[in-house]
Amino acid sequence: MNEESKPLGGKILTKPFLVCAFFAAIAAVLLVKRFIYGIGAVSNLSDGYPWGIWIAYDVVTGTAIACGGYSMALLVYIFNKGEYHPLVKPALLASMFGYTLAGFSVMFDIGRYWQAYNLVLPNYMQFNSVMFEVAMCVSLYIGILWMEFSPTLADWIKAKGLQKMLNRVMFIFIAIGVLLPTMHQSSLGSLLLLAGKKVSPLWHTGFLPLLFLISAITMGYAIVIFESIVSSVGFKREIETPILSKVAGFIPILIGIYLVVRFADIIIRGKIGLIFAFDLKAVMFIIENILYVIPLVILASPGNRVKTRQLFIAAGTLLLAGSVYRFNAFLIGFDPGAGWQYFPSFSEIMITLGVIASEIMAYMIFVKKMPVLPSMRHA
Amino acid sequence: MEIKRRDFLKMAAGTSLFLATGAPAMAREQKSLPPEAVGMLYDSTVCIGCRACQPACKQANDMPVEHSTPDSVWDDPIDLSAKTLNIIKVYTTGRGINKDSETDGYSFIKRHCMHCVDPACVSACPVSALKKNQQTGVVSYNKDACIGCRYCQLACPYNIPKFEFDKTFPQIRKCQLCEHRFKDNKFSACCEVCPTGASIFGKVADLQAEAKKRLTLKPGEYYKYPVAHVKSGQVSYRPVAKYQPKVYGEKDGGGSQILMLAAVSFEKLGMPALDEASDASFSENIQHTVYKGMIGPGVLLAGLLFAAYKSTNKKDE
Numbered sequence: 001m002n003e004e005s006k007p008l009g010g011k012i013l014t015k016p017f018l019v020c021a022f023f024a025a026i027a028a029v030l031l032v033k034r035f036i037y038g039i040g041a042v043s044n045l046s047d048g049y050p051w052g053i054w055i056a057y058d059v060v061t062g063t064a065i066a067c068g069g070y071s072m073a074l075l076v077y078i079f080n081k082g083e084y085h086p087l088v089k090p091a092l093l094a095s096m097f098g099y100t101l102a103g104f105s106v107m108f109d110i111g112r113y114w115q116a117y118n119l120v121l122p123n124y125m126q127f128n129s130v131m132f133e134v135a136m137c138v139s140l141y142i143g144i145l146w147m148e149f150s151p152t153l154a155d156w157i158k159a160k161g162l163q164k165m166l167n168r169v170m171f172i173f174i175a176i177g178v179l180l181p182t183m184h185q186s187s188l189g190s191l192l193l194l195a196g197k198k199v200s201p202l203w204h205t206g207f208l209p210l211l212f213l214i215s216a217i218t219m220g221y222a223i224v225i226f227e228s229i230v231s232s233v234g235f236k237r238e239i240e241t242p243i244l245s246k247v248a249g250f251i252p253i254l255i256g257i258y259l260v261v262r263f264a265d266i267i268i269r270g271k272i273g274l275i276f277a278f279d280l281k282a283v284m285f286i287i288e289n290i291l292y293v294i295p296l297v298i299l300a301s302p303g304n305r306v307k308t309r310q311l312f313i314a315a316g317t318l319l320l321a322g323s324v325y326r327f328n329a330f331l332i333g334f335d336p337g338a339g340w341q342y343f344p345s346f347s348e349i350m351i352t353l354g355v356i357a358s359e360i361m362a363y364m365i366f367v368k369k370m371p372v373l374p375s376m377r378h379a
Numbered sequence: 380m381e382i383k384r385r386d387f388l389k390m391a392a393g394t395s396l397f398l399a400t401g402a403p404a405m406a407r408e409q410k411s412l413p414p415e416a417v418g419m420l421y422d423s424t425v426c427i428g429c430r431a432c433q434p435a436c437k438q439a440n441d442m443p444v445e446h447s448t449p450d451s452v453w454d455d456p457i458d459l460s461a462k463t464l465n466i467i468k469v470y471t472t473g474r475g476i477n478k479d480s481e482t483d484g485y486s487f488i489k490r491h492c493m494h495c496v497d498p499a500c501v502s503a504c505p506v507s508a509l510k511k512n513q514q515t516g517v518v519s520y521n522k523d524a525c526i527g528c529r530y531c532q533l534a535c536p537y538n539i540p541k542f543e544f545d546k547t548f549p550q551i552r553k554c555q556l557c558e559h560r561f562k563d564n565k566f567s568a569c570c571e572v573c574p575t576g577a578s579i580f581g582k583v584a585d586l587q588a589e590a591k592k593r594l595t596l597k598p599g600e601y602y603k604y605p606v607a608h609v610k611s612g613q614v615s616y617r618p619v620a621k622y623q624p625k626v627y628g629e630k631d632g633g634g635s636q637i638l639m640l641a642a643v644s645f646e647k648l649g650m651p652a653l654d655e656a657s658d659a660s661f662s663e664n665i666q667h668t669v670y671k672g673m674i675g676p677g678v679l680l681a682g683l684l685f686a687a688y689k690s691t692n693k694k695d696e
Contacts, residue, residue, distance in 0.1 A: 040544030111527025
């Protein structure tokens with residue numbers, strides 16, 4: 001299957017790469033500060049808002065954006081749609097970095113990181129904890145993603161035998177690689193169930209796991225489209241519009257299901273009136289759902305799905321919609337009570353930007369050195 | 380582009396497992412009070428705001444003093460923190476001169492861990508760092524287990540667990556009901572020093588009975604309020620205030636081992652209005668429905684293995 005993809009080649013130290021390196025370096029310095037003086041020295045986190053953008057973005061949103069690998073595997077291997085195969089490897093690569101860096105972010109976000117291995121000690125494991133499930137699933141999935149990507153690595157170091165062997169057992173990793181995100185992407189939503197009254201009824205519902213799961217899958221397809229267009233433009237390659245438009249066909253159905261569940265739930269619980277309060281929560285709720293309706297409307301029309309521009313706008317707004325949903329649920333809709341406030345500090349934002357920058361850098365290195373992107377039909 | 384109905388149904392089947400999560404399930408019942416449950420009864424109307432309990436708590440638990448103003452010489456915390464596990468706060472309204480009144484009045488409120496019957500923090504903790512004692516019901520913390528994820532803070536409806544954001548090697552701090560003093564036949568330091576009997580220690584069953592009894596008293600009549608311990612035999616003889624007809628903690632959030640009485644509404648005193656169902660049972664029910672015996676994920680995995688095997692093999696040949 002490797003005939004399809006080729007290393008891009010070209011030099012590594014391009015201008016975008018250096019810009020990313022600059023942000024990564026700032027984050028590295030700030031992280032040194034965090035590990036010496038504590039989390040409070042670089043963040044605005046507090047006892048009222050114990051989780052900030054490092055969790056809401058790096059982990060909860062970051063891994064959802066990194067669902068490209070999951071969504072594509074679902075399509076290609078589980079629903080047996082081989083024609084989408086060229087999109088799998090780049091999606092997998094982005095997922096791998098997205099998840100790996102989410103795991104990295106967790107390590108500087110948790111206060112007692114040196115005891116993180118307690119999660120795997122039988123006397124400490126707590127099976128009722130949603131966090132336990134998320135932690136186990138996400139860390140396992142990071143390993144699975146690297147395994148799924150390993151044939152490409154084996155190909156790169158020219159270990160043909162190893163590559164063949166890996167390909168033979170790959171179906172196991174693919175299956176687990178679909179199971180785990182199904183579990184933890186829904187559980188990322190379940191994390192908020194326990195926060196009860198502290199989460200606004202606009203977001204707190206028993207359907208949190210289902211809504212998080214569906215929206216993660218839609219974000220997976222959106223990022224595949226988005227990334228494919230951006231890397232085609234960035235690396236001056238032909239845009240794979242026909243195949244992307246097919247992927248885009250699944251999105252309106254998923255958004256449709258999502259919005260029906262989302263609104264039916266709020267209406268049945270009798271909380272729809274909260275929207276008309278027009279406070280910050282209500283406004284953010286409205287923005288969030290408008291952002292969902294835009295890609296729904298664009299992609300519902302088959303004519304739009306063949307236009308790169310429309311695809312790009314739809315994918316972008318959908319990614320934004322899923323991100324706003326997650327930020328709303330974890331931060332805007334979260335109210336620990338009077339007197340508590342949170343807005344990320346400059347250092348906190350810079351660290352998150354550094355994490356994103358390292359992700360982009362790693363992606364650029366890998367696609368240039370390894371056979372990831374589909375080789376072009378017309379060179 | 381056409382999406383076949385069959386594909387859509389397959390996709391729906393894959394996610395239907397999770398659709399079950401929306402329905403209330405019976406998998407896990409709300410926890411009930413442990414047999415030897417101990418706790419406290421705080422009666423706001425008996426509290427005189429002397430704050431003797433605060434330094435006693437600090438001494439008993441080796442906690443540092445806290446300064447809320449740059450030149451303060453006393454321990455003067457303004458709220459609970461990683462340095463202060465117990466605090467007396469005051470609610471004022473209008474001119475703030477009438478004790479236990481909602482007009483031009485004031486009222487004290489004591490805050491610390493409620494030692495919930497079905498604690499959200501215990502359900503939250505991935506590494507059993509927060510545990511509820513099977514006998515006494517005390518919710519205690521083990522720093523050797525804790526990874527510092529702070530999910531307990533997110534989960535607690537009372538915002539009780541506090542984290543040392545300013546430390547290189549931080550930990551969670553919370554009231555543990557002076558559990559370490561039990562072995563010497565002592566109880567919570569805050570109750571021990573309370574001069575008026577506003578905070579009394581005891582078995583939760585006894586405290587519940589005591590609280591209920593107080594609600595039947597007539598305002599103005601004199602009552603012998605037990606001091607320090609519900610069974611201490613020492614009493615302070617004082618007039619009864621006009622109570623709110625509610626024992627806070629009896630059922631709130633699934634119930635707690637700290638009970639409260641007050642003459643001012645609890646919401647005004649800063650106590651959250653919680654449902655009778657605990658958030659822990661709500662959350663665990665949903666998780667357990669999905670993950671019961673790992674059957675759901677197991678079946679899903681089997682299906683996925685089959686599908687992945689079929690499609691990758693076809694491709695190779």
